Amino acid sequence: VEEERRKAASAVAAVEQEFQQEAARAEARAKAAEERAAAAERKLAEVQDLQSEASTRCSDSSDKDDEIARLTRKLAVMTESVFARESRIRNLEEETTELQKKLKEATEVAQQQGDDIYQKLETLEQSLILSMEQDEISMEIHP
Secondary structure (H helix, E strand, O other), rough: OOOHHHHHHHHHHHHHHHHHHHHHHHHHHHHHHHHHHHHHHHHHHHHHHHHHHHHHHHHHHHHHHHHHHHHHHOOOOOOOHHHHHHHEEEEEEEHHHHHHHHHHHHHHHHHHHHHHOOOOOOOHHHHHHHHHHHHHHHHHHOO
């Protein structure tokens, strides 16, 4: 009986030791699982942070894209305005050149007319002087 008790005690001790070893392994697995869960939570938090940052960047990128599109439209309008002004300037330069030519021609015509009028006045003056001299001579001859 004593031997049976020792065998039973030994068997109980072996089972207890096995149970403790299994409990230690289970505890180690539980601790490892907790560590993996904590790591997973940290990764999840990192992913959420990255999603938030990506969302912000996408929003910023969208805002930047909108700003780039707005500035591109503004640049197109300004470029069109510059081309229109350059075209008007070229037209005005052409008109100015034409007007300068016409002014030069008109000045030449006016100068020629002025010279002609001066010549006619000189001729009239000479004719008047001659006419007066003839009148004087006529008066002297026929008093």
